[in-house]
Amino acid sequence: MSDSGDSDVAWTYYKDRPEWNDVTPVPEDEGPNLVVVIAHSEKFVDVYDYFRAVLQNNEKSERALHLTKDAVELNPANYTVWQYRRDLLKALGTDLRSELDYVELVIKNSPKNYQVWHHRRVLVEWLQDPSQELELTGDALMQDPKNYHAWQHRQWAIKTFGLYEKEMDFVDNLITDDVRNNSAWNQRYFIVNNHLGWSDLNVQREICYTLEKIKFIKNNESAWNYLKGVLIHDKRGLSGNAVVTSFCEELYKNKCRSPYLLAFIIDICDEAIKKGETNCLHNATRAVELCQALATKYDKIRSKYWNYMCEKFKKAQQEEENNKEKAANMDE
Amino acid sequence: MNHEENKIMAHRQHVKYFMRFLNILPSSLSSHDTTRVTIAYFSVSGLDVLGAISSVSLDLRTRIIEWIYRLQVHPDKNNGDMSMCGFQGSSTINIDLDPPNNHYRCGHLAMTYTGLCILLAMGDDLSRVNRKALVAGVKALQTEEGNFAATLSGCESDMRFVYCAACVSYILNDWSGFNIEKATDYIIKSIGYDYGIAQCPELESHGGTTFCALATLSLTNQLHKLSEQQVEGLKRWLLFRQVDGFQGRPNKPVDTCYSFWVGASLKILDMLQYSNYGANRRYVYETQDTVVGGFSKWPDTCTDPMHTYLGLAGLSLIGESGLLEIEPTLNITKRAYEHLKSLHAKWDNEDLHVL
Numbered sequence A: 001m002s003d004s005g006d007s008d009v010a011w012t013y014y015k016d017r018p019e020w021n022d023v024t025p026v027p028e029d030e031g032p033n034l035v036v037v038i039a040h041s042e043k044f045v046d047v048y049d050y051f052r053a054v055l056q057n058n059e060k061s062e063r064a065l066h067l068t069k070d071a072v073e074l075n076p077a078n079y080t081v082w083q084y085r086r087d088l089l090k091a092l093g094t095d096l097r098s099e100l101d102y103v104e105l106v107i108k109n110s111p112k113n114y115q116v117w118h119h120r121r122v123l124v125e126w127l128q129d130p131s132q133e134l135e136l137t138g139d140a141l142m143q144d145p146k147n148y149h150a151w152q153h154r155q156w157a158i159k160t161f162g163l164y165e166k167e168m169d170f171v172d173n174l175i176t177d178d179v180r181n182n183s184a185w186n187q188r189y190f191i192v193n194n195h196l197g198w199s200d201l202n203v204q205r206e207i208c209y210t211l212e213k214i215k216f217i218k219n220n221e222s223a224w225n226y227l228k229g230v231l232i233h234d235k236r237g238l239s240g241n242a243v244v245t246s247f248c249e250e251l252y253k254n255k256c257r258s259p260y261l262l263a264f265i266i267d268i269c270d271e272a273i274k275k276g277e278t279n280c281l282h283n284a285t286r287a288v289e290l291c292q293a294l295a296t297k298y299d300k301i302r303s304k305y306w307n308y309m310c311e312k313f314k315k316a317q318q319e320e321e322n323n324k325e326k327a328a329n330m331d332e
Numbered sequence B: 001m002n003h004e005e006n007k008i009m010a011h012r013q014h015v016k017y018f019m020r021f022l023n024i025l026p027s028s029l030s031s032h033d034t035t036r037v038t039i040a041y042f043s044v045s046g047l048d049v050l051g052a053i054s055s056v057s058l059d060l061r062t063r064i065i066e067w068i069y070r071l072q073v074h075p076d077k078n079n080g081d082m083s084m085c086g087f088q089g090s091s092t093i094n095i096d097l098d099p100p101n102n103h104y105r106c107g108h109l110a111m112t113y114t115g116l117c118i119l120l121a122m123g124d125d126l127s128r129v130n131r132k133a134l135v136a137g138v139k140a141l142q143t144e145e146g147n148f149a150a151t152l153s154g155c156e157s158d159m160r161f162v163y164c165a166a167c168v169s170y171i172l173n174d175w176s177g178f179n180i181e182k183a184t185d186y187i188i189k190s191i192g193y194d195y196g197i198a199q200c201p202e203l204e205s206h207g208g209t210t211f212c213a214l215a216t217l218s219l220t221n222q223l224h225k226l227s228e229q230q231v232e233g234l235k236r237w238l239l240f241r242q243v244d245g246f247q248g249r250p251n252k253p254v255d256t257c258y259s260f261w262v263g264a265s266l267k268i269l270d271m272l273q274y275s276n277y278g279a280n281r282r283y284v285y286e287t288q289d290t291v292v293g294g295f296s297k298w299p300d301t302c303t304d305p306m307h308t309y310l311g312l313a314g315l316s317l318i319g320e321s322g323l324l325e326i327e328p329t330l331n332i333t334k335r336a337y338e339h340l341k342s343l344h345a346k347w348d349n350e351d352l353h354v355l
């Protein structure tokens, strides 16, 4: 937030306020070595000179509370001012509900500031009242659906107070708005993981949901990552879910060459090799082919990586062929 | 902007750019008032990576070192309490306070870490650092969960400060304030279903916090605690962040700073060579201001010292000529790192003499 400086005409400096003339301002002591000096406005200097005085005197008063408001307005990232404000709220027995309203306003102006969200969290903890948190974070996420601070606060409130009930609807809406919203997919995982649980039924339902979204937009890393995340909870693994494997092969047959699809099939092959359960579709030879296709055609920016993966699979391919030979020799 | 011209490093302009920030900043940067040390760190380390540390005059060098030492919080004179020890980020609250308010004058982990980096880059021998006190200050900030808070007085705790605490412990060569087992546990719990690492458990994987986590595991020699699947998953997740430059999360725009955060993470896993240097380099250069110096996060937007330093550091990782090599874990130049190693050897010797 920038310093409003001289723009507001009605501003009176603290040093010119009669009700403050009992306080001696404490200037910042920069010492003799001036580096990285900020050319603060006169207003900034004035407010912080009085803040230092109040802190030094340990003054707990309404006027001090008001002063902290001016101080955080000039710099909402000053964690010391926020902490002193909390001390004041406690000492004065201030109505914390009005403080909630106040910090909501500050959050609206500085939605990506760590200190304001921390202040909010402490207030909610004190009040043990999370009833406004979903709406507050919901509003912030309307402005920016990927605001990390808002998601962090939301997850904290949901987890601490068990507010899972309507969260799936919220996430559904966000994914419908933007199927590439990775934060929303992450939240989906959070809800299933903490609330709904990974029962066979839920795993299957999440898989169907995700496949629908992939059908809609195939080149979406967020959905593919979520699919892999869900399959962590499928006892049959990546390669054992027939719905998933046939979906992928169908896409492949229909000429889809999204790097995420090809990478996914490679991972299925990898798992099949590790489990010793390769088949005609999922084996080292296929993985080698796919890595080469990615390296040369479909994901050129990562060609070095796909070549690196390819080398790994070539080793496995060699073993596969050796085994085939052995089996053939035995048949003879 | 002429794009041909923009492929060349505006070396001289960047030196001037950092020099300006070391002197005076406009009032529009008032919101950085409590974190001025980090601006100094980006500027000093930036000059260092540009190979221009010698263009810092002796007078300025002395001023910077003295300024940093003045921000060191010393043990409580009355009871010897060291829990608030560390470096402050500025002189905003650099005043004498009596109990019960003395805890307000306390170190901040990010400032302690970047303050020490500045001293190292300036060639200081850290002899005026109260090592024991700083370590006690680190110890006071680790939470039950294993992560760290930034300061004693009312701050959030997350992966960023795990990293800062690890750097401080590494630089001071003393891990007694850092419970490695707990921190490792926290890091592993913060690995997502996509194998990226988040600010805290279950939050969305993020390039910056993945760096913090991996660098911490590397500094604490705990990388082996990751399973093969986790390591392979991390390699994939990190390499998939490359679009031309790097993004911090899937489906987010590319940003210059991730050429360092993601690049250094890949370097720690010995995988950077599998990324596409040409595209990475081209993107970072597109965000260069060749006229007044500096880099921004996106092309044709405002430059800032952080993106300027991280842009240069990201280029250094991929071997850009004319730049000094970066030590990816501590995020300082190899030159500064070698200086640190010589200090460690000296301290080891001193300890032997005491015995």
Ligand SMILES: [Zn+2]
Pocket (backbone or CB within 6 Å): B255, B256, B257, B258, B297, B307
């Ligand atoms: Zn950035």
